[in-house]
Amino acid sequence: MNAAYRQILQSTQDQQATLIAVSKTKPAAMIREFYEAGQRHFGENRALELRDKAEILPTDIHWHAIGHLQTNKVKYIAPFVSLIHAVDSLRLLKEINKQAGILNRTIDCLLQFKIAQEDSKYGLDWETATKLLDSPAYTGFEHIRIVGVMGMATFTENMDQVRGEFQKLKSLFDRLKSAYFADQEAFKEISMGMSGDYQIALEEGSTMVRVGSLLFGPRD
Ligand SMILES: *Cc1c(COP(=O)(O)O)cnc(C)c1O
Secondary structure, rough: OHHHHHHHHHHHHOOOEEEEEOOOOOOOHHHHHHHHHOOOOEEEEOHHHHHHHHHOOOOOEEEEOOOOOOOHHHHHHOOOOEEEEEEEHHHHHHHHHHHHHHHHEEEEEEEEEEOOOOOOOOOOOOHHHHHHHOOOHOOOOEEEEEEEEEEEOOOOOOOHHHHHHHEEEEEHHHHHHHHOOOOOOOEEEEOOOOOHHHHHHOOOOOOOEEHHHHHHOOOO
């Protein structure tokens, strides 16, 4: 297995964080190589690609849905997904709860926050997140469990800015923890950090880094 993998794995383990190998656009054969080296957490950002890969790969893989998820695609991944990272609306959460209910399971989710300056990135802010968590609908969801937060930093060379954005996500996590999840041990995940910034993310308290191109090579 490549040196980059060993190094990233070591840094994440040093911080007791989880390395999610982001395998989007890469063939199942490449995933299998990482699997054989011991990697068990993989992330994909398209629901159908995720489903198709899960069908042909070992069943003890923990699959992470990391990208923006359309409500009409939830049903394809609901049977097996281990964590949905990008929940950014009550509507999406409602659909996840519905599909999980049909399967009689609970699906773990992260609330995605917009921490980057770019307009294109999805995500909640403090106000929209608390509105969601205060809504009567949310209280009635029995088949989802919110276990933390997720965010993506701005794509920039300015690492001070990136660090500041990760600090913002950590502080949102802390505020949510004390206001809504103080008695819930499961609420402990901060999913932040990608190929270009995972080291900074780990320094700022990431518990899950999502690394693609550094492991699998550049995507087309
Ligand atoms: C593609 C992707 C990643 C991984 O990006 P790299 O820069 O290749 O490490 C992480 N998170 C999300 C949400 C992604 O879509």
